[in-house]
Amino acid sequence: MVKHDYIHSDDEDLVRRTLNGDTVAFSEIIRRYENMVARTVKSMLGNIQQSEDVGQETFIRLFKSLKDFRGDSKLSTYIQRIAINQSLNEIRRKKRFLSLFYPTDDKRNMTEIDLEAGNEEVKKDIKEYVNLAISKLEPDFRSVVILRSIQGYSTREAADILEVPVGTVLSRLSRAKEQLKILLKDLE
Amino acid sequence: MKPAKLKELLLRSLSSELGKNDRAILEKELLADYRFSEGFRDRVMKSIVTGKAFITGESEILRSFDSVFIRVAIPGAAAVIILALSLLLSQGSLSYDTLLGIDNNVDGVLISLLAE
Numbered sequence: 001m002v003k004h005d006y007i008h009s010d011d012e013d014l015v016r017r018t019l020n021g022d023t024v025a026f027s028e029i030i031r032r033y034e035n036m037v038a039r040t041v042k043s044m045l046g047n048i049q050q051s052e053d054v055g056q057e058t059f060i061r062l063f064k065s066l067k068d069f070r071g072d073s074k075l076s077t078y079i080q081r082i083a084i085n086q087s088l089n090e091i092r093r094k095k096r097f098l099s100l101f102y103p104t105d106d107k108r109n110m111t112e113i114d115l116e117a118g119n120e121e122v123k124k125d126i127k128e129y130v131n132l133a134i135s136k137l138e139p140d141f142r143s144v145v146i147l148r149s150i151q152g153y154s155t156r157e158a159a160d161i162l163e164v165p166v167g168t169v170l171s172r173l174s175r176a177k178e179q180l181k182i183l184l185k186d187l188e
Numbered sequence: 189m190k191p192a193k194l195k196e197l198l199l200r201s202l203s204s205e206l207g208k209n210d211r212a213i214l215e216k217e218l219l220a221d222y223r224f225s226e227g228f229r230d231r232v233m234k235s236i237v238t239g240k241a242f243i244t245g246e247s248e249i250l251r252s253f254d255s256v257f258i259r260v261a262i263p264g265a266a267a268v269i270i271l272a273l274s275l276l277l278s279q280g281s282l283s284y285d286t287l288l289g290i291d292n293n294v295d296g297v298l299i300s301l302l303a304e
Contacts, residue, residue, distance in 0.1 A: 042222035
């Protein structure tokens with residue numbers, strides 16, 4: 001019997017095979033999109049152990065919801081949506097947990113975030129410094145900046161991934177821009 | 189790349205779609221090479237094949253119990269400590285009767301009630 005060539009199969013074929021119980025096909029989907037999910041999740045949460053767990057949960061959710069995937073959007077868009085939602089859930093969960101010990105004011109002024117203190121070393125590495133500033137954005141703003149500026153999705157695609165209207169993405173981008181201007185004010 | 193130029197590019201990318209060259213520069217400067225640790229795919233497949241991934245209904249309930257437990261346990265423990273301290277200060281001891289709020293002569297009352 002001729003072995004199936006999974007590497008050259010398209011996403012649609014892999015999805016169909018997975019739904020027919022072919023786990024090797026799903027393994028190929030993971031191989032294809034594992035780095036994309038790692039970039040999204042780690043950009044959202046930081047390079048921490050929980051990111052690995054959220055990454056695993058993303059693929060497990062994908063496996064379970066694959067029967068609902070109708071192919072209206074690309075598989076990569078569908079996976080990104082799950083990864084972003086899982087990351088936002090993790091941020092909310094962590095925030096709820098931390099709020100028990102450290103009550104915070106959500107409407108804090110962005111200038112209060114001290115990006116300078118103790119970050120002289122970080123400032124030398126411009127990539128790290130800008131990524132640190134992005135990580136200080138509110139989660140909804142962070143997700144649009146990561147999708148649009150770092151991963152290069154269009155506004156339309158970002159709206160599709162986040163399942164929000166284009167207008168919402170534009171408004172979040174505009175507010176994220178204002179916050180980033182403040183956070184990066186010393187970057188000259 | 190100069191920090192000011194990168195900042196300008198980043199901010200511009202938030203209000204308009206960048207051209208191909210600027211897009212490539214921004215990605216090169218900002219896209220971190222994040223990867224999962226070795227064996228990530230095997231771990232995911234293992235939890236799918238062994239069925240561990242499908243017990244999430246139970247694990248989600250446990251997780252929500254965890255979150256409720258933390259909310260209740262910490263104030264609960266604090267209340268018990270404050271109560272014990274206030275009893276210790278007012279009664280001078282922490283006997284079972286004091287903790288349970290039973291008066292010292294309750295025993296006698298119970299015995300006489302039972303005797304009747």
